[in-house]
Amino acid sequence: MSEYHIDTKCIHAGYTPGDGEPRVVPIVQSTTYKYDHAETLGKLFDLEEAGFFYTRLGNPTLDAVEKKIAAMEGGVGAMLTSSGQAASLISVLNICHAGDHVVSSSAIYGGTFNLFYKTMQEMGIEFTFVSPNSTEEELNAAFKPNTRCVFAETLANPALIVTDLELFAKVAHAHEVPLLVDNTFPTPVNCRPFTFGADIVIHSTTKYMDGHAVQVGGVIVDSGNFNWENGKYPEFTEPDESYHGVVYAKQFGKAAYITKARTHLMRDLGAQASPQNAFLLNLGLETLALRMERHCSNALAVASYLEKSDKIAWVNYPGLESNAYYTLAKKYMPNGTCGVISFGIKGGREAAAKFMEGLKMASIVIHVADLRTCVLHPASTTHRQLSDEQLVEAGIGADMIRMSVGIENIEDILNDIDQSLKQL
């Protein structure tokens, strides 16, 4: 599939039906798979043969969608999860244990921050949060002898900060640890972090990849590029006694990380996606390239419009030339970033609420990144668990409105905004 462009991969990668088989990836709603010989099942369990035996560990519908996303990102393998949160958790847990340390950008999704700052630190994994604008020296200073990975978000939700992926990758690799990147907002249509040195990519597929707001899901993608045999990761070079003594790096080579994520952590944590959700996700993926184009052109038009309004205090969209991250955005996302913009209304919190309530077509929802234009006040909703200091670190002001610009006709979107602004 590598010869196809990304928009073609969105449609065709991952599934090639045989003669007389369904043209569309079918929903295989079965937990279990039948075999004629007990021995075959034994070999599947020992990972000596590839095949399905229990849907927690693999399912033909999930498999097709995993192969499609791996092809879109340019990786060697992928694993769907029940949510983006599960993908973040498993991506780190696959290589970090109690006593290990992670360097994470502070410009990350609020849910990821809570997961790292509270739950995973309670599990004994220590996190150091660094500014997404850190210099090489500042990043280097965050490392410890027990650092096992670096985590960042390509385009942070909702701060819309663009991470200098090449710099983060360079520093991670100088310390012989992988760079894990949450690529949810740009999607592989607008950015493929592996081409900039990232080793593992994760997504909340709940957002643009699905795009219709019908399923919660996540995915982990393995580039196959990281050398797990550098002496720092015994979980890949020493036998896993809980899995018949398998040595992942030896038996699975480039796919060691993603195989272990499945056979070890999906086996133990059971955060798999459902076949029905994988099917819905696949429908979304088929039109992803087309939708991202429209999201980006609509968002740029809305951002430019707001920038000119005297009722708006500030506008944040990396696609605007006035934006601090414009140059980085052009480098990492030359075809556009995403449909999410943020802005502040003059008059702060109160004016923000009045503006949002005045919208007729756009709705107030917690969701973001689907085809309907919607708005949200992060400081009082998605990020309300954060302290004022943490809000500033994450790049979120109390007056910030996050608008997820949909794919409706741009004139209807602008008219809606205009009529609500006029009521202020």
Ligand SMILES: *Cc1c(COP(=O)(O)O)cnc(C)c1O
């Ligand atoms: C929504 C989101 C997540 C969490 O995903 P869920 O599917 O809601 O669990 C993680 N990262 C980013 C960037 C997100 O926007």
